[in-house]
Amino acid sequence: MSEFHRLLLGLHAQARRIDRDQALLGAIGVGAIAYTHQVDSVHRMVTAPACRWLLADEVGLGKTIQSIMVMRALAAQSPRPLNVALVVPDDLVSQWEEELLCRGHVLALESGEEGGAVGNVVMRLVRPSRLLAGGKIAATRIDLLLVDEFTKLQAQVRSDLIAASRIIPNVVALTATPALHLAATRRELMALLEPEADRIAKAEDGDILKVLAEREALAIDRYGNQFQEAGTRRAVEEAYGLYRHLIRTARTDYPDALPKRIYQPVRLAPTDGDVERAQTTRGYLDAAKSSNLDIRRELLLQVGGRSPVSLRERLSTLRRSSPALQTAWQRIDSCLRAEFGDAKLDALIDHLRSVHARDPEARVVVVAEDNPTTDYLRDAIEKLADVKVAKKRRSIGAAEVLEVQIAGLKDALDDFISGEATVLVAADAAREGHNLQFADEIIFFALPWSPHDIQQWIGRIDRLGTKGVAANRRIAITPIVIDESIEEQILEVLEGTGVFRKSEVFDESEWELISKAIGAAADGSGGASWNDAAREAKILGESYDAWLQATRLPPSPRTAIATRCEARYRSRPYAAPMAEVEDSIPNWYSTRERAAETMIKIAREDYLDVRGARMGDQRFSTMWYKKQPGPGDLTLPDLDTRNAWYRQAYITRRAAIECPPRTHVVHKDPEKRQLHFFDHGCTLHDSAIAAFEMQTPSTNIMTEFVAEYPVGHPALQWVGRRLLVATAELDLRNAISLDLETILGLSPSKASKPEQDARNQAGRNALAQFQADRRWMIDLAPPEMLFTVYVDDGDDMVMADVAASALLDPIHDGRVARQIGKLRTSLSGERLKVARSMATNRLGKLRHDCLARAVAAVRNAVERRRFAVRADANNLIDAARSELTAAQGLDSTHEFNKAAQRGAALALELAETSWTARVSRLEGLEEAMQDAGHLTNMRMFWIAPRTSSDEGR
Known part of the structure; x- marks a missing residue:
């Protein structure tokens, strides 16, 4: 690789290192x-x-x-x-x-x-x-x-x-x-x-x-x-x-962040079988009551409304200990044997046929609630709707085999996640812990009686993480119920809560009250009616959150603050100058991704072999070395040097992540390769940055690169002139420091265990406080990479900082600028002295402005920070004081009680010392920042752009 490309690669790696702290302290790397x-x-x-x-x-x-x-x-x-x-x-x-x-x-x-x-x-x-x-x-x-x-x-x-x-x-x-x-x-x-x-x-x-x-x-x-x-x-x-x-x-705080719901309930006239199942189930409950049999009435009613097979399985466990129960049991059995029909199943099949006629790739979740209904629907749908179905059954069995069950349940989802199966029939096991936001519709074949369960089910598909603009996406919510059935009555109550249309944020106590009202109305116990349940739902839907009544200082809304916070990041510049995308609003998030791609493209010139690939809809790239590295060649710890079989797969853009995301991909051979997201925290990314920065060649005011740029490259507007590029870093992170020895003092050689414990915990507390304050300061005043450019304009040196983005990116329309010479500049010593002075002064001015902004940011925030940490210090001191009071009440004739008293006294002393150290650190931060605000990693070099020799061909 030419030294010119190595230099640009190193500068991009350096900017990427600086970017880590600017990117919400590294959090944005996910x-x-x-x-x-x-x-x-x-x-x-x-x-x-x-x-x-x-x-x-x-x-x-x-x-x-x-x-x-x-x-x-x-x-x-x-x-x-x-x-x-x-x-x-x-x-x-x-x-x-x-x-x-x-x-x-x-x-x-x-x-x-x-x-x-x-x-x-x-x-x-x-x-x-x-x-x-x-x-x-x-x-x-x-x-x-x-x-x-x-x-x-x-x-x-x-x-x-x-x-x-x-x-x-x-x-x-x-x-x-x-x-x-x-x-x-x-x-x-x-x-x-x-x-x-x-x-x-x-x-x-x-x-x-x-x-x-x-x-x-x-x-x-x-x-x-x-x-x-x-x-x-x-x-x-x-x-x-x-x-x-x-x-x-x-969710209502950010209505445009989530898809829009289309609520489309299906109400059906019952078949003879639906009516008979409901009547015989109710008949058994009446017999149970007259026979003094203790039975969960609401559970049997739920099972009877789900499916014939669910009722059949439950039937095998129902008691027949009295003549009345025996008769009622036989009537259910006869009803199930007669197979009068299932209106909900017929409607489900018709609906799925209609959905897939409009969109053959549409993916639908069907809620079955229990295993018999899950199996029943899977078989029927595959046979009658002619689509492949995945199913997720309820976990059963002992705790010690739960891990095996979970693995099996996960495998059951693979076909649906991959799109091979367009329908997922699921029992209640899928209600939590699975992200199915790629699905287009959820159908409640079996309607849960709990509004909380409804909320969890809908939340599987109505969630963040889909591709494209969430506000443009639509998801359908389709409950299927029989007219005049218990499920229809329940649906009307649930509709009153708004859970289908807008995902109300209710307390669990409110959900529980509605569930109890539904159960009572279904059972008819205590004179309860469906009107009572509907009234309860409406009242609770309009009520205040009970959890807030426990505090006199409820949390204030944060939507406006959050919007400003996000905008602060979105509008900030990237660590290195990057050209803006034509006809596009500047966006720091996307600029960061372009910067990573630019770094990789420069590394392709000599170090890396990068190839595009695809698995299904997931596009990705792979990287290995351009040639097998020899002794002394650049290597990346995460890139095995043995041969190209060890290529690593990665993506750089979040918009390219498929939904759901893939952990691994297969490319050209059956071997699964981890799919890396190339950003902070990814070891492939972090090791590349370290290696690329380490290989940066040294330069000085005498170093001049002559480079040919492809036609149309923006650097060509300075053809025939030299440009001096000067860079430096301003890193204030060392302005904040911790001296644990000063806080803790020297540890006595014969300290008791309570005293040792007090000292150890005080040390952990002090370290955690320091790290928290350090993160706070770095967020306000992150490291910065400073750039300036001057053009040798014959008689004068003219500042041209706008040229920085063009000079740092050698690529244009897929072609790369190339070094045609590196030489000792021919400028006179006096001319170089002037150039160095102007560039140094300009970097100093940038340093001054940057430092002033950082100090002002800390100054504006430090008083509120002190207020907040004072509250934490009070808590810590009050806790230590309470424990000391309790220890002083112990019998002092026992040595272990004396040790406990000494330990408690030391804990209080160290808590007070820690607060003094912390407030001193905050109060002295401005001065410390001024002392730490010097430039590091200064670098200068000249670039002389030339027109590509291919231009005339």
Whole structure:
């Protein structure tokens, strides 16, 4: 490779390194489009005084993606590999594994598996079943705890996680249904997120909710008279509010981010068989009541309404212990044997034929709810509608074989995901944990009686992540019910909640009330009626969220803030000058992707062999070396040097990611290759940047490159003249530092275990606080790469910074500029002195302006930061003080109690010292930034553009 190309490649790699910190601290590197609310939420989580969050966005808004973005940012800013513990229900493991690999460039290691850091992350999967079996989380070795569906985990697992979270510095819990209306659940979640408040409650033998309520009350007493100022109120909410660590985004906050729903219920006249099944099922329930048989009446009614085969399977378990029950049982049996017909099945087949006549590739999810109905529909649809059907049955069996069942269930979806099967018939096992946003329609053949279940089902397809503009997409929601049946009555109640059309954000308590009203009306117990259930649904649909009634400082809306936050990133320039795309609005997100492609294209000139490929609809590229590397040649750690069989597959543009995304591709041979997304956190990307930057040739004011540019290249407007390119970096990250020895002091040689524990925990706290403040500062004042260009115009040196983007990109219309000479410039010493002085002064001016903006950004934010960290310091100090008071109440005649008292006293002292150090660090930050604001990695060189010798041919 010519030194000219090596130089340009190195500059692009350098800019890519700088871009990492500019790209939301590395979070933007995930393989997914970052939506407005996600950018804001992740920004909030990674720049807050402490990263401890309950991410409770509504179904389909990308909570998993956001948690991966947080992980990637923490890893990018960590000086050592980030140790992550992932705790998810067993039936969600496969979904997480796919998302982690596709989006986050990492795989979770199972217990007992060995593995090193990947993208500066070591992630371990902690299965709830392992914790129940006595396994433990090594909390002192974990930097980030990710927990999915915390409220649905077993009580012992939740208790173990709460205990671990007191030590782990960063915690993100995810759930769409946080059940915060329940005091018991709220208490557990707050213990997970607010360890200091939990310590106070334990030390004082009190209630954490009371501790947090008192914290709110004190803040309101102190700042309430300033609440007319919206900024002050928000600052108090975020520092002292009960839900200060809660992020709860509703779909209605961002109506254009999701597809539009088409609700099209199908109501049918019943067949004789439908009527007979309903009557005989009701007859058995009447017989059960007269025989004093305890039976779940609503469950039998649900089964009777689903399908004949579902009722047939349930029939085998129904009691016949009295003459009345025997007679009723026989009537159901006779009805099922008669096969009078199934109106819903007929309508389903007709509907599917119509859908596929309009669009043969349309994909449809059919909700069957149970296994007998799933099998029944799969067989019927394949036979009568002539389409291939995938099915996902309900998991059954012992916990120890659950992993095997989950693998089988995942395999059952493959045909549907690939598009080979256009219909998926699914039992309730598919209701959660599967992203099916590529589907066009969901049909409720069996209608769940719970509005929460309806919401979860629709959320499988009505979610972020599809290709194209979400607002232009339409999804159909089609319940099929029999006229005058229980299901039709239930449908009318559910319609009253709005769940089919707009995905209401209800409390689980509200869902439960509606479900109970439906059950009572279906059973006719206690005089309940369908009008009562419909009235309940309407009232609850219009009611206030009960979970907000627990706080006096409810979270304020963030849509406007989120829009500004996202726009700040969208409008910022890329780290290196890049030409704008003609007739296109400047967009930093897409410019970053073009920059990565430009870097790869330059590397193709000598280092890499890059080829386009395709698997189905997924387009991708592969890379290997242009020739097998020899000793001393450039190599990438992720690119095996043995032969071209070890090519790596990758994509650079998020718009190219298929839905659902592929973890692996096959190209020319049966071998599966991981499909990398080429961005920060991907080891292929990161190792390439490091290697490309390392090979950059040295240059100085005497270095001149003569380069031929292809016809039409914008650099040709300076043909016949020399251009001096000067670059440098401004990196303020070292302006913030941590001196743990000053905070902790020297450790006594004979310190007791409580004192050692206090010192260790104080050290962990101080480190977490420093890392949080460092992320906050870097976001406000990220590293910058500065460029200036001067043209030797004969009599003068003329600034031409606009030329930088043209000179950095040697490619035009698929052709590449080439070096035709590298020489020692012929300019006189005096001329070079003037040029150097002008370029240096210009870089100094750019440095001054950049530094001034960075200092101003910190100055404008530091007072609010201090307010927020003061609240955290108060919590830590109050917790230590409460524990000291409790320890002082112990019998001091015992040495271990004396040790506990010394440990508690030391914890209080260190908490106060840590606060003093933290506030001092913030107050001194402006001065430290001025001291650190010098230029590094300065480089100068000349380029003399020439017209390509091929131009005249």
